[in-house]
Amino acid sequence: MNKTDFRFSTPLRVRWSEADPQGIVFNGHYLNYADVGVTEYYRELRADAGVQPGEGLDGSEFFAARTLLDYKASALFDDLLDIRLRIARFGNSSMSFVVGIYRGDTLLVSGEIVYVHANQQTRRPEPIPESFKAAVRRFETRPPEEAGAAVQG
Template sequence: MHQADFRFGCPLRVRWSEADPQGIVFNGHYLNYADVGVTEYYRALRAAEPARMQLTGEEFFAVKTLLEYRAPAMFDDLLDVQLRLSRFGNSSMSFTLGIFRAGQLLVTGEIVYVHADQQTRQPLPIPQDFKAAVRAFEQLTPEETANPG
């Protein structure tokens, strides 16, 4: 995995409170970094509008996260959180994550979201206009993000 594999990334500086006494980032903070990346991805896509979700009563809920640690980030490192959509299902979607420091891959991951009703938490189909916006942003064809099988 390389930074060139991604169309979207956002910078993030490691803060003092995220590191242990040796200056190494505590592993749980990488989930926060991934979440910041997803929020910024939506913002770049112009889909990060909380009022829109409140009006429709729909939301994307994280149902799975997988992180693989390759090398540690340190206090004050400037990280690049990279994301790309890797799959659309009917009501779910998956992102591939890469966290880099100066081109070095530190963490890889996958995040799966399910589109659901905010009250009942029952899955709902992902709107086609959202899928089309993501595919245009990522410059992907429907076949490249199709649910396998």
């Protein structure tokens, strides 16, 4: 995983409350860092695509269904982290973010977060709107893989 695999990044400074007495970030905070990245990703996607929050989702929402983090090195108190994300895959009702958390050029944590698109009332999965997929395709420099799409070699 290279930093160049991502169009989107956002900085995040490690706070004292996130580190143990030796100054090492507690592992649970990396999921919070990834979540900050997802929020900022959506904010930039909206700005880039001119999409307003919730637009085109019509009573639906994305819910986290799976997270996977692979720890490679530790962040330390006061490190300036570079949180990088991209939507790497679309299914019918799910999508996968790839996450890279860096300190400079050093990859500290890699991971994946899978979200399911669902009706807000019933919490039942629904297809991801094409308008949302189109906005992501325009935003990303590396297009997401799509279920049912032909693989080009």
